[in-house]
Amino acid sequence: MNTDGVLVQALVVAFSAAFTGNILLTNFLGMCPFLAVSRQVKTSMGLGWAVLFVMTGTCILNWVVYWHVLVPLHLEFLRFIMFIIMIAAFVQFVEMLLERYSPVLYQNLGIFLPLITVNCAILGAALFMVIREYTFVNTVAFGLGSGAGWMLAILAMAGIREKMKPDRIPQGLQGPGITLIIVGLMALAFMGFTGVLSGG
């Protein structure tokens, strides 16, 4: 029963991170790269994978650092700096690993990795994980779910933007304007998922 309970709880956390509490659509995190890179499905896919991977990795890393280094030492106020350093180090490390062992993957994801260091969604996920006091298993689930949710949102956005390329849009609304309206509609649709969790 115990392991079952833990698994179910982790599933709920992952589901709510990806859908009902989508980090982009309800918490507005990671908007800058979202607006800038969502023109094509192919590049969005690359960035989406990179975010998914880095978010999961850094959430785990930051959980360990926060609960096993900062809290015992009463240095919680250093968490912003620690998280940023851990994220930058992780990204750098992954970049080097990829370059060395998987040139193909490096070519596809390489350009996105440095961008991710300053992606607020990554730091945001780490901060949410601390505020909500997730257990280790839930942290893994949360990282995976948030990353997947972000990827889902940017893929959907890129798909829509590719389709509406030929459409004529008022001059002031081009670019960010129309994208924000579409994001709003997407957020509206995602709000529908709320019932899934609360309704049981």
Place this chain on the structure above:
Amino acid sequence: MNGAGGGQKSVKALAMEGLWTNNPIFGQVLGICSTLAVTNMVLNTLVMCAALILTLSMSSLSISLLRSWTPRNIRMMIETLIIAFYVIMVDIALKAYWPEMSQNLGPYVGLIITNCIVMGRAEACANTQPPLTALVDGFFNGLGYSFMLLLVAIPRELLGMGTIMGFAAPYFSGPHWDKWIIMVMPPGAFFMLALAVWLFRSIQGPQQKEGAK
């Protein structure tokens, strides 16, 4: 004449650029991430904007002061650390003197660190300009950012809850006004921001064609 006049004009030019021609929100479209979430309440927005203005001007100043000692290849890391330093101060001060507000804002104060506009100004201006210019530039960019966010926040709270800064507004809090709950929810923020961007880009007109496409 050149000295004083030139200095004055440049402050004016910087103000113009930060507030209008190159406004962080509708010109550069940067840094909307961390602050959109708090625009459902005007008071939260004000506090958040004050924190942002402080961080942005002070970090621009510090980065500019240190610019000749900063090695090029690790400058991003140093800039981030400087920004984080000011954010931590703001965060601790809020926690100590205004715990409820700190609770309300949640992780978003910390997220100023990764707010692209701070880093953007550091890279675009503070890195190369003298301290005073950087300070003024940071301040007006923060101000330009804040007035756009307030423009998003005021209608959201008014239409969604019938209040402004927590005080009941005459008509909107009455029984005749059906509250637009959607405005306080996330989609409302996207719609309001889109409208604001649309409005200001249209007023600015075709001079800004480059950034639009």
